[in-house]
Amino acid sequence: MKEGVVKKGQDIGVGRGIEPNPVGSKYAGIEVKESDLRDGRYMSIRYSAMFRYRWDTGIAVGRFLEGLRDGRIVGSRCNVCKRILVPPRVFCELDFAQIDDWVYVYDTGRVNTYSISYIDKQARRMSSPVIVAVVELDGASQGMGIMHLLGEVRPEDVYVGMRVKAVWRSREERKGAITDIVYFKPL
Amino acid sequence: MVIKRKVAVVGAGMTLFRRRMLETGKELCFEAASMALESAGISMRDVDAVVLGSAPDAFDGVHMKGEYLLDGAGGVGKPYTRVFVGGGTGVFAPIAGWWHVASGLFDTCLVVCEEKMSSLHPHPQYAFWGIFDHTLERPLGVNLLWIFALEMRRYMHVYGISEEEIAHVAVKNKRNALDHPCAQLAAKITVEDVMRSEPIVWPIKRLDSSPPSDGAAAVVLASEDTARRICKEPVWIDGVGWSIDSAYWTDRELAYPAYLAEAARMAYRMAGIEEPRREIDVAEVYDPFSYKELHHLEGLGLADKGKAAEMTVAGVTARDGDMPVNPSGGLLGVGNPIAAAGMMKVCEVFWQLSGNAGKRQVKKDVRTGLAQAWGDLMQFSSVIIMRS
Numbered sequence A: 001m002k003e004g005v006v007k008k009g010q011d012i013g014v015g016r017g018i019e020p021n022p023v024g025s026k027y028a029g030i031e032v033k034e035s036d037l038r039d040g041r042y043m044s045i046r047y048s049a050m051f052r053y054r055w056d057t058g059i060a061v062g063r064f065l066e067g068l069r070d071g072r073i074v075g076s077r078c079n080v081c082k083r084i085l086v087p088p089r090v091f092c093e094l095d096f097a098q099i100d101d102w103v104y105v106y107d108t109g110r111v112n113t114y115s116i117s118y119i120d121k122q123a124r125r126m127s128s129p130v131i132v133a134v135v136e137l138d139g140a141s142q143g144m145g146i147m148h149l150l151g152e153v154r155p156e157d158v159y160v161g162m163r164v165k166a167v168w169r170s171r172e173e174r175k176g177a178i179t180d181i182v183y184f185k186p187l
Numbered sequence B: 001m002v003i004k005r006k007v008a009v010v011g012a013g014m015t016l017f018r019r020r021m022l023e024t025g026k027e028l029c030f031e032a033a034s035m036a037l038e039s040a041g042i043s044m045r046d047v048d049a050v051v052l053g054s055a056p057d058a059f060d061g062v063h064m065k066g067e068y069l070l071d072g073a074g075g076v077g078k079p080y081t082r083v084f085v086g087g088g089t090g091v092f093a094p095i096a097g098w099w100h101v102a103s104g105l106f107d108t109c110l111v112v113c114e115e116k117m118s119s120l121h122p123h124p125q126y127a128f129w130g131i132f133d134h135t136l137e138r139p140l141g142v143n144l145l146w147i148f149a150l151e152m153r154r155y156m157h158v159y160g161i162s163e164e165e166i167a168h169v170a171v172k173n174k175r176n177a178l179d180h181p182c183a184q185l186a187a188k189i190t191v192e193d194v195m196r197s198e199p200i201v202w203p204i205k206r207l208d209s210s211p212p213s214d215g216a217a218a219v220v221l222a223s224e225d226t227a228r229r230i231c232k233e234p235v236w237i238d239g240v241g242w243s244i245d246s247a248y249w250t251d252r253e254l255a256y257p258a259y260l261a262e263a264a265r266m267a268y269r270m271a272g273i274e275e276p277r278r279e280i281d282v283a284e285v286y287d288p289f290s291y292k293e294l295h296h297l298e299g300l301g302l303a304d305k306g307k308a309a310e311m312t313v314a315g316v317t318a319r320d321g322d323m324p325v326n327p328s329g330g331l332l333g334v335g336n337p338i339a340a341a342g343m344m345k346v347c348e349v350f351w352q353l354s355g356n357a358g359k360r361q362v363k364k365d366v367r368t369g370l371a372q373a374w375g376d377l378m379q380f381s382s383v384i385i386m387r388s
């Protein structure tokens, strides 16, 4: 096959003021462009997979989800290091000790860090961006947080350290899921 | 700790890195492995054991990728194993190869790293969805860049670093890649270009991030006796280290990679390095995003906490600077076929220390080099120290 020879370095443009890659090499590899696939220059095989799962929630996260259904956030406390852990677990990963001490923490907290996502999980551009944050929850140990979304705030107004509070779905709508909290909003 | 034998890198090879390649994963493995064997001047018959590194199976839609890639990687009829620690795989696979030889079990070991990310259509990003907690994170619509953007923002906040300062890394690495014949995204760009490129997950912009890629890279490792017999310029692996932090990533301080400091301590101790800043001549650190190079330089102790940006802006990490970092062009410039990208860094340090890096050869005399990769859920790092 003619295509079997080593192709030279490609000129892939990025932004402005671009110079092409240096060409010429002993390195193997044949680049395929999107147009090569469209034109049928090279063959490819399509396949879609569909797997179905039913995940057990386990002991600790199960209790956490029950708590969310009731409109509360459940943590667990290690009796060795005394940390109040969120999300809760039945073991302390630092002390490797068993935990059976359950506590409620507050649904308020502070933004530890945040970002603004313009793409969805398939890397497709979204019409409006979402604000993502790690929220350190009041009542949990220093630095303990969960990832969630921020709402009722413009991206440019968010800052690290901002006080926030959970916005819950109505009692009837809650089903024991992380999405029982719609998002956190400025307090 | 008793290490039975010294281990050397005696050959290296790689394929082009591209967004999509015609070759299958097996074929890419074969090409990189063949080049590494040829450069070592040995044949597959001389290889005692094979280690394969490749990242998530979901890219390929093939389960048990170790078995899938086996034939192309040269593992048939030999002790063969696949290792996998996410993005850290490319530097961890040669560490696994190192203990195969250092233990005295084998005289030679071929280490092949491969990634073919293009199979997942239309974009490999979707495979990363599966690394998140199915109960607490996936229902939020998470994508991989969320967590890196969160880490970058935290890093900027804690140390007061600007997006412009961080953009210097992308400018440097993409320019270095102009001299790499395998590079996918080599370019001459400015800080302004980076700042004006569209935000993907702010503060990460398009030119702050490495591309998905197809590619493979490989090295041949040999025990001291064998290395001295077959190789004029062996490069010794004098220290290895790896460490991992908790998967409860929202409970950790993201501004500083403590797990990397731990991995580096292990490698420095083994290599007898007391002052890394003075003793490391050239470093290939993991740079899937521009801020990661800075984050990693600090974790490695090659910069003070929060000071790597300043160093970069001042040109210290340029190819002709006092501490050249990613003279290859890194993941930002050469490309990011995950496991192969980490291995590309080990290849680059080998080429630099043996004086074979061609146009990429750093100006100063180099004797000691470092390669590092990072992976799993922002929690793992692998470090290799090499000496000529």
Ligand SMILES: [Zn+2]
Pocket: A078, A079, A080, A081, A082, A083, A092, A093, A094, A095, A096, A097
């Ligand atoms: Zn504890």
